[in-house]
Amino acid sequence: VLAGLGGASEATQRRIEKAVNELGYRRNRMASGLRSQRSTLVGVVIPDLQNPFFTGIVGGIEEVLHEAGYTIFLANSGSDPDREKAEVSMLRSERICGLLIVPSACSASLYQELSDGELPAVAIDRVPDGLVMDSVRVANEEGAYLAVKCLLEAGHRGIALVNGPVDIGVAREREAGYLRALAEAQVAVRPEWTVSGAFDSEAGYELTKDLLERKDSPEALFVGSFMTALGALRAVTELGLKVPDEVALIAFDDMPWAPAMNPPLSAVAQPVREMGRKAAQLLLERLRDPELEVRSLVLDTELVVRDSCGTRKRVMR
Amino acid sequence: VLAGLGGASEATQRRIEKAVNELGYRRNRMASGLRSQRSTLVGVVIPDLQNPFFTGIVGGIEEVLHEAGYTIFLANSGSDPDREKAEVSMLRSERICGLLIVPSACSASLYQELSDGELPAVAIDRVPDGLVMDSVRVANEEGAYLAVKCLLEAGHRGIALVNGPVDIGVAREREAGYLRALAEAQVAVRPEWTVSGAFDSEAGYELTKDLLERKDSPEALFVGSFMTALGALRAVTELGLKVPDEVALIAFDDMPWAPAMNPPLSAVAQPVREMGRKAAQLLLERLRDPELEVRSLVLDTELVVRDSCGTRKRVMR
C-alpha cells in the first residue's frame, strides 16, 4: 500500500492508513534507500548561496525536480575547489542519484570523475575545459558583444573590461565578446584596460578604483557581474564621478532591483530560472536513459538598456 | 580506523587508507545512519530561497554547523503552510537530527509537534504564537519604533505603514512599534493608512499605489521589508513622485546594494548572519543536552539612515 503499487483491497488500504496515522509512522528513507539501492535525492552544488544569480538557478531546478518527485540536497562550495570536492563527496555518501553543479574552479580530478558518467551529472553556467558532459550555459560571448556594442553605440570609445576570474570559462568568453565588439568598431584594444578578479563586490571596487585613478582612465566600463557592478559603483561614487555622464557602465546579470538603482542599471540579463529548469530536465532524462548522448544547451541572454550606459554624441572623425 | 577511534597501528592505518583510495570506498551514510540511529543531518527550512534575507540566515547557520561537522539539508517552503509541512515531513523521513526553521505561517499542528521536543528544533525570525520552543528573533517593535521616529524627526507627520502579513508575528510587532512612535509624538493614527500584504515586491507595489492614489495620501512610508520597498519604489516612480521630497521612505531589512539605490535607502538593518549563527548554536547545545530549558534570543536591529527618509522642516504648532 505504502509503495503505491495498488495491490491491496480498499478495506486493507483504509486499515493501513488508519494505523499509519495513529502510530505516526514515517518511512525510514535510510532503510528504504539502503535496501532498494535507489534514491530520489539530487545533489545541487552552487558557489555562493548569497548570490541571487545562483539561488535563481536553484529556484528553477526546484521547480522541475519537485514536480518530478525528487528531493534536492543543496550544498554550497563557497567558490573553493577543495570545499567543492568535499561537498560532492558528502553528497555521494548521502547516496544522491544525480548531481547538478555550478562548478567553482577547474578541479580537474573531480570533474573527470563526473564526466565518467559514474554519477549522472549536469554542469550549469560553467563547463570545465575539455570535459564532455551534459551542460547548460549562456551565450556569454554574444551577450558581452552586445553589451559592449551598446556602449560603443552610445558614443564611448575608451571602454574597460572589469572581468571575473579568467580561469572560469565564462569570464574568458565574455572577454572574447568584448574584443569582438571593439574589433568590429575598429577601436584599438588597450590591454591595460582589461582587469580581472573575483566575481564579487570587493574585487569590483578595487579593480575599478585602480582603473579610474589612473591618469589615462576609461570613460566606460563593461562589468562582469552584478556584484562586481556594485563594487564598481561604490568606487565611482567615492571618486566623485557621475554615472553615466563621467563613467558609463553596463554589467552582466540583471536583478529585480536594477531599475531602482542610481542610475538604473543597464545589464545583460541571463535566463536564470530557465537555466535551472533546463539543467534539471537534462538530468531527469539522463536518469531515465543513461545511454543518451551528451547534450550541451546554450541559452540566449537579453540586453536590457537602462540609463547607466549613457548616450554620448558620437565622435566622428 | 574510519571511525577515527585511533585504536589501530600506524601500519594498518596506512594499509586501510591505501585500500580506501584504490577501491574508491565511500561510507554509505544510509547504512551507517540506519545502524547507529544517529545522523549529523540538520534540516533547514526557509520560506523563500530567492530572498537575500533568508539566504543570509542560512549563511550564518552553515558557518557554525559546518564547523561542528554537521551537514545541512535545505528545504524551501515557498511560504506555503502545506508545503512547509510536507518539507518538514520529508526532512524527518530523511532522519535529520535537528531542525532550524523560519516558520511561514501558523500551521499550529506542525509547530505543536516541534515544540513537543520530539525533534530538537529552533525557530528563527518568527515564533508561532503561544509556542514554547528555542528561538532567535529580532527586536521588531523597537526597530520599527526607531524607524518611524526617524521619519517623525525628519518632520513627517502623515506616515503610512506598508506592512507584511499580520498573521506573522513579525508584522504585528512592527505595527506595534509604528503605533508607539506615533503615540509618543502625539500624532493621530489613521487606520486607513495601515495596509498589509505579502512580504514581496508585488504586494509592495499594489499597496503603495493604492495608498498614494488616494486624495488624502501619506507623505511618508514605513515599509515592512526590502522586497516590499522595491515594489513601493516602483509605485512611487510610476506615479511620477520623487523620493524623499514628495514621499519619504524607510524600510525594514538592509541590503548590500541599498546605498547604491535611488535614493540610497534608509533601513532597519537586521543582524542576519548572526541570527543564523545563534540559532545553530542553540540547536547544537540542545542536541548535546536535551534537558536544557527553553531559550529565546532577541537580537537588536540597527537603524541605517541614508537619503530616502528625507528631512523636512518640522511643523510646529
Place this chain on the structure above:
DNA sequence: CTGAAAGCGCTAACAT
C-alpha cells in the same frame, strides 16, 4: 491477496 524470510552496508558489542 497476505505472510515469511533474506539481506542491503554498516556499527557496536563481544571474542580472540
Place this chain on the structure above:
DNA sequence: ATGTTAGCGCTTTCAG
C-alpha cells in the same frame, strides 16, 4: 590490536 557477529527498517522474492 584485530576478527566475528547480530541486527538497524526496509524491499523484494517466494510461498501460501
